[in-house]
Amino acid sequence: MLLGKTSNHSAVPHSPILAPSLLAGDHAHLAASARLIAEAGISWVHLDIMDGHFVPNLTFGPQTVTALRRNSSLFFDTHLMLDEPHRYIEAFAKAGSNLISIHIEPSYDHRATLARIRALGCQNGIVLNPGTPAEAVRDLLPEVDLVLVMTVQPGFGGQAFRPAMLEKLTTLDAWRREGNLTFRLEVDGGIDLVTGSSCRRAGADTFVAGTSFFSAADPRAYAQAIASW
Ligand code: DX5
Ligand code: ZN
Numbered sequence: 001m002l003l004g005k006t007s008n009h010s011a012v013p014h015s016p017i018l019a020p021s022l023l024a025g026d027h028a029h030l031a032a033s034a035r036l037i038a039e040a041g042i043s044w045v046h047l048d049i050m051d052g053h054f055v056p057n058l059t060f061g062p063q064t065v066t067a068l069r070r071n072s073s074l075f076f077d078t079h080l081m082l083d084e085p086h087r088y089i090e091a092f093a094k095a096g097s098n099l100i101s102i103h104i105e106p107s108y109d110h111r112a113t114l115a116r117i118r119a120l121g122c123q124n125g126i127v128l129n130p131g132t133p134a135e136a137v138r139d140l141l142p143e144v145d146l147v148l149v150m151t152v153q154p155g156f157g158g159q160a161f162r163p164a165m166l167e168k169l170t171t172l173d174a175w176r177r178e179g180n181l182t183f184r185l186e187v188d189g190g191i192d193l194v195t196g197s198s199c200r201r202a203g204a205d206t207f208v209a210g211t212s213f214f215s216a217a218d219p220r221a222y223a224q225a226i227a228s229w
Contacts, residue, residue, distance in 0.1 A: 014184055014205035018226045019044040019077045020219075021188075023059065023157045024210030030064065031071040033214070038074055040219035045074040046188070046208045049092070051082040054106060055155035062091040069096030077101070077208075079127065079188065081154050086113045093120035101125030101148050101186075104136050114143055125186070129154065130162055134171045144183050146206065147172055151199070152189030157210040161190030166202045173203025193225055200229045 022045060025033025037045050047068075050059045065076065078097040082088060085102040086109065092100055100117045104110060104126055117124035125146035126137050130153055137147060149168055152159040165187070172185055186206035187199045196207045207226055216222040 014182075016200065016226050016229045017044055017184070017206045018042055018213070018223050019046040019186070019206060019208045020213040021046040021048055021157065021208050021210035023048040024214040027060075030060075030068060034068055034072040034074060036219060037213075038072065040223050042219075042223050043075050044077050044206075045072070046210075047076055047078045047097070049078060049080050049082065049088075050155065053083045054103065055081045057155045062088070062095040065092060065095035065097060075099070077125075077186075079125075079148065079208075082106075084108060086116070089113060089116055090120060093117070093122050097122055099123040099125055099146060101127050101146060103127045103129065104140075105129055105132060110140060111143065114140065118145075125184075128168070130165060134168050134175075137172075138175065141172075141175060141179065141181055141183060146184040146186055148186040148188055148208075149204070150189055151187050151191065151195070154189070159190055161192075161195040163195075163198070166198060169199060169202035169204050176203070193222070196226065197229060 020037050022033055034045055048059055050057045052058045076097045078092050078100045080102050083106045100122050114124045123145035125148050126140055126144050127148040129150050149165055151161050151165045184206045185204045187204045188208035191207050191209045192212035
Protein backbone atom coordinates (compact mmCIF):
# COMPACT_ATOMS: atom_id res chain seq x y z
CA MET A 1 0.00 0.00 0.00
CA LEU A 2 1.44 3.32 -1.03
CA LEU A 3 -1.30 5.60 0.14
CA GLY A 4 -3.02 6.47 3.38
CA LYS A 5 -0.46 5.16 5.81
CA THR A 6 2.49 6.83 7.47
CA SER A 7 4.21 4.67 10.07
CA ASN A 8 3.16 1.81 12.30
CA HIS A 9 5.83 2.85 14.75
CA SER A 10 4.98 6.46 15.45
CA ALA A 11 3.81 6.08 19.05
CA VAL A 12 6.19 7.72 21.53
CA PRO A 13 7.21 5.12 24.12
CA HIS A 14 6.42 5.83 27.74
CA SER A 15 9.34 6.54 30.01
CA PRO A 16 9.99 3.70 32.45
CA ILE A 17 8.25 3.60 35.82
CA LEU A 18 9.25 1.40 38.74
CA ALA A 19 6.41 0.30 41.02
CA PRO A 20 7.84 -1.51 44.05
CA SER A 21 5.44 -4.06 45.51
CA LEU A 22 4.60 -3.66 49.18
CA LEU A 23 4.01 -7.42 49.27
CA ALA A 24 7.76 -7.70 49.87
CA GLY A 25 7.77 -4.85 52.39
CA ASP A 26 7.43 -5.04 56.18
CA HIS A 27 3.77 -5.92 56.83
CA ALA A 28 4.04 -4.75 60.45
CA HIS A 29 5.25 -1.36 59.17
CA LEU A 30 3.75 -0.87 55.72
CA ALA A 31 3.85 2.91 56.02
CA ALA A 32 7.59 2.73 56.69
CA SER A 33 8.04 0.55 53.59
CA ALA A 34 6.07 3.11 51.55
CA ARG A 35 8.31 5.86 52.96
CA LEU A 36 11.41 3.93 51.90
CA ILE A 37 10.02 3.88 48.34
CA ALA A 38 9.31 7.62 48.34
CA GLU A 39 12.73 8.38 49.81
CA ALA A 40 14.33 6.46 46.94
CA GLY A 41 12.81 9.06 44.58
CA ILE A 42 10.09 6.71 43.27
CA SER A 43 6.52 7.89 42.67
CA TRP A 44 4.55 4.63 42.32
CA VAL A 45 3.84 1.78 44.74
CA HIS A 46 2.19 -1.52 43.74
CA LEU A 47 -0.46 -2.87 46.11
CA ASP A 48 -1.25 -6.59 45.77
CA ILE A 49 -4.77 -7.47 46.91
CA MET A 50 -5.53 -11.22 47.18
CA ASP A 51 -8.77 -12.94 48.14
CA GLY A 52 -7.75 -16.56 48.84
CA HIS A 53 -9.98 -17.69 45.92
CA PHE A 54 -8.59 -16.30 42.70
CA VAL A 55 -5.15 -16.88 44.16
CA PRO A 56 -4.20 -19.18 47.05
CA ASN A 57 -3.09 -16.38 49.36
CA LEU A 58 -4.49 -13.42 51.31
CA THR A 59 -3.07 -9.95 51.79
CA PHE A 60 -4.89 -6.80 52.88
CA GLY A 61 -8.01 -4.83 51.99
CA PRO A 62 -9.37 -1.30 51.57
CA GLN A 63 -8.98 -0.44 55.24
CA THR A 64 -5.23 -0.89 54.99
CA VAL A 65 -5.13 1.10 51.75
CA THR A 66 -7.04 3.94 53.47
CA ALA A 67 -4.50 3.96 56.29
CA LEU A 68 -1.60 3.95 53.84
CA ARG A 69 -3.19 6.85 51.94
CA ARG A 70 -3.05 8.95 55.11
CA ASN A 71 0.68 8.27 55.29
CA SER A 72 1.76 8.47 51.67
CA SER A 73 1.37 10.57 48.56
CA LEU A 74 2.70 7.83 46.25
CA PHE A 75 0.66 6.78 43.20
CA PHE A 76 -1.25 3.68 44.37
CA ASP A 77 -1.14 1.03 41.62
CA THR A 78 -3.69 -1.43 43.01
CA HIS A 79 -3.63 -4.96 41.57
CA LEU A 80 -6.83 -6.82 42.44
CA MET A 81 -6.36 -10.60 42.41
CA LEU A 82 -10.01 -11.27 43.17
CA ASP A 83 -12.70 -13.56 41.75
CA GLU A 84 -15.28 -10.78 42.00
CA PRO A 85 -13.35 -7.53 41.60
CA HIS A 86 -16.45 -5.58 40.52
CA ARG A 87 -17.75 -5.87 44.11
CA TYR A 88 -14.74 -4.01 45.52
CA ILE A 89 -13.91 -1.31 42.96
CA GLU A 90 -15.68 1.44 44.83
CA ALA A 91 -14.07 0.54 48.15
CA PHE A 92 -10.57 0.65 46.68
CA ALA A 93 -11.28 3.89 44.82
CA LYS A 94 -12.54 5.52 48.00
CA ALA A 95 -9.53 4.17 49.88
CA GLY A 96 -7.28 6.28 47.66
CA SER A 97 -6.17 4.03 44.80
CA ASN A 98 -4.97 5.95 41.74
CA LEU A 99 -5.06 2.97 39.39
CA ILE A 100 -7.06 -0.23 39.81
CA SER A 101 -6.27 -3.27 37.69
CA ILE A 102 -8.53 -6.30 37.34
CA HIS A 103 -7.90 -9.76 35.90
CA ILE A 104 -9.46 -10.95 32.64
CA GLU A 105 -9.75 -14.61 33.77
CA PRO A 106 -12.78 -14.61 36.14
CA SER A 107 -16.17 -14.11 34.53
CA TYR A 108 -17.87 -10.79 35.24
CA ASP A 109 -18.54 -7.75 33.06
CA HIS A 110 -14.95 -6.64 32.39
CA ARG A 111 -15.91 -3.74 30.14
CA ALA A 112 -18.42 -2.28 32.60
CA THR A 113 -16.00 -2.70 35.49
CA LEU A 114 -13.21 -0.93 33.60
CA ALA A 115 -15.60 1.93 32.83
CA ARG A 116 -16.69 2.07 36.46
CA ILE A 117 -13.08 2.40 37.60
CA ARG A 118 -12.67 5.48 35.40
CA ALA A 119 -16.01 6.89 36.48
CA LEU A 120 -14.74 6.71 40.05
CA GLY A 121 -11.78 8.91 39.06
CA CYS A 122 -9.09 6.23 38.82
CA GLN A 123 -7.04 4.90 35.94
CA ASN A 124 -7.91 1.34 34.96
CA GLY A 125 -5.88 -1.72 34.06
CA ILE A 126 -6.50 -5.22 32.72
CA VAL A 127 -4.31 -8.14 33.84
CA LEU A 128 -3.38 -11.42 32.14
CA ASN A 129 -2.10 -14.53 33.89
CA PRO A 130 0.83 -16.35 32.25
CA GLY A 131 -1.51 -18.92 30.67
CA THR A 132 -3.84 -16.29 29.18
CA PRO A 133 -3.12 -15.28 25.56
CA ALA A 134 -2.86 -11.63 24.54
CA GLU A 135 -5.93 -12.11 22.31
CA ALA A 136 -8.09 -12.35 25.45
CA VAL A 137 -7.75 -8.59 26.06
CA ARG A 138 -7.42 -7.32 22.48
CA ASP A 139 -10.95 -5.88 22.26
CA LEU A 140 -10.48 -3.98 25.52
CA LEU A 141 -7.21 -2.25 24.61
CA PRO A 142 -8.78 1.07 23.50
CA GLU A 143 -10.53 1.27 26.88
CA VAL A 144 -7.61 0.78 29.27
CA ASP A 145 -4.86 2.90 30.80
CA LEU A 146 -2.62 -0.08 31.55
CA VAL A 147 -2.17 -3.73 30.58
CA LEU A 148 -0.43 -5.87 33.19
CA VAL A 149 1.30 -9.00 31.92
CA MET A 150 1.94 -11.37 34.81
CA THR A 151 5.41 -12.83 34.46
CA VAL A 152 4.74 -15.38 37.24
CA GLN A 153 1.57 -17.17 38.33
CA PRO A 154 0.07 -14.64 40.80
CA GLY A 155 -0.23 -15.33 44.51
CA PHE A 156 3.28 -15.11 45.89
CA GLY A 157 6.37 -12.97 45.65
CA GLY A 158 9.84 -14.34 45.06
CA GLN A 159 9.04 -16.61 42.07
CA ALA A 160 11.17 -17.03 38.94
CA PHE A 161 10.45 -14.82 35.91
CA ARG A 162 8.92 -16.65 32.92
CA PRO A 163 10.81 -15.70 29.73
CA ALA A 164 7.97 -17.05 27.58
CA MET A 165 6.02 -13.91 28.51
CA LEU A 166 8.35 -11.73 26.40
CA GLU A 167 6.50 -12.74 23.24
CA LYS A 168 3.20 -11.62 24.79
CA LEU A 169 4.74 -8.22 25.53
CA THR A 170 5.96 -7.91 21.95
CA THR A 171 2.47 -8.70 20.65
CA LEU A 172 0.75 -6.20 22.95
CA ASP A 173 3.33 -3.51 22.15
CA ALA A 174 2.79 -4.09 18.40
CA TRP A 175 -0.98 -3.77 18.80
CA ARG A 176 -0.45 -0.60 20.81
CA ARG A 177 1.61 0.96 18.03
CA GLU A 178 -0.71 -0.24 15.26
CA GLY A 179 -3.73 1.19 17.04
CA ASN A 180 -1.96 4.39 18.16
CA LEU A 181 -2.97 3.46 21.70
CA THR A 182 -1.37 4.89 24.80
CA PHE A 183 -1.88 2.30 27.55
CA ARG A 184 1.08 1.50 29.77
CA LEU A 185 2.49 -2.03 29.52
CA GLU A 186 3.36 -3.35 32.97
CA VAL A 187 5.16 -6.52 34.07
CA ASP A 188 4.88 -8.18 37.47
CA GLY A 189 6.69 -11.17 38.91
CA GLY A 190 10.37 -12.07 39.12
CA ILE A 191 11.39 -8.65 37.85
CA ASP A 192 14.93 -7.46 38.54
CA LEU A 193 17.44 -5.38 36.59
CA VAL A 194 18.17 -8.28 34.22
CA THR A 195 14.67 -9.65 33.55
CA GLY A 196 13.20 -6.14 33.61
CA SER A 197 15.54 -4.88 30.90
CA SER A 198 14.52 -7.82 28.66
CA CYS A 199 10.90 -6.79 29.22
CA ARG A 200 11.80 -3.19 28.38
CA ARG A 201 13.26 -4.33 25.06
CA ALA A 202 10.02 -6.25 24.41
CA GLY A 203 7.94 -3.12 24.97
CA ALA A 204 7.22 -2.95 28.72
CA ASP A 205 7.40 0.46 30.39
CA THR A 206 6.13 -0.17 33.91
CA PHE A 207 7.98 -2.53 36.23
CA VAL A 208 6.67 -4.08 39.43
CA ALA A 209 9.45 -5.31 41.69
CA GLY A 210 8.95 -6.80 45.13
CA THR A 211 11.79 -9.04 46.25
CA SER A 212 14.49 -7.42 44.12
CA PHE A 213 13.60 -3.88 45.21
CA PHE A 214 13.35 -4.57 48.93
CA SER A 215 16.58 -6.55 48.92
CA ALA A 216 18.52 -3.95 46.93
CA ALA A 217 21.50 -2.56 48.83
CA ASP A 218 20.82 0.91 47.41
CA PRO A 219 17.11 1.43 46.51
CA ARG A 220 17.81 4.85 44.97
CA ALA A 221 20.48 3.41 42.63
CA TYR A 222 18.09 0.57 41.75
CA ALA A 223 15.40 3.10 40.81
CA GLN A 224 17.87 5.20 38.82
CA ALA A 225 18.98 2.14 36.84
CA ILE A 226 15.40 1.52 35.73
CA ALA A 227 14.81 5.21 35.01
CA SER A 228 17.75 5.11 32.57
CA TRP A 229 16.23 2.35 30.38
C1 DX5 B 1 2.40 -11.74 42.72
C2 DX5 B 1 2.21 -10.25 42.84
C3 DX5 B 1 3.45 -9.50 42.63
C4 DX5 B 1 4.55 -9.77 43.61
C5 DX5 B 1 5.83 -9.72 42.85
O1 DX5 B 1 1.17 -12.35 42.85
O2 DX5 B 1 1.25 -9.80 41.91
O3 DX5 B 1 3.18 -8.09 42.59
O4 DX5 B 1 4.61 -8.86 44.66
O5 DX5 B 1 6.86 -10.09 43.69
P1 DX5 B 1 8.33 -10.39 43.16
O6 DX5 B 1 8.83 -9.10 42.58
O7 DX5 B 1 9.05 -10.81 44.38
O8 DX5 B 1 8.22 -11.46 42.13
ZN1 ZN C 1 1.01 -7.55 41.59
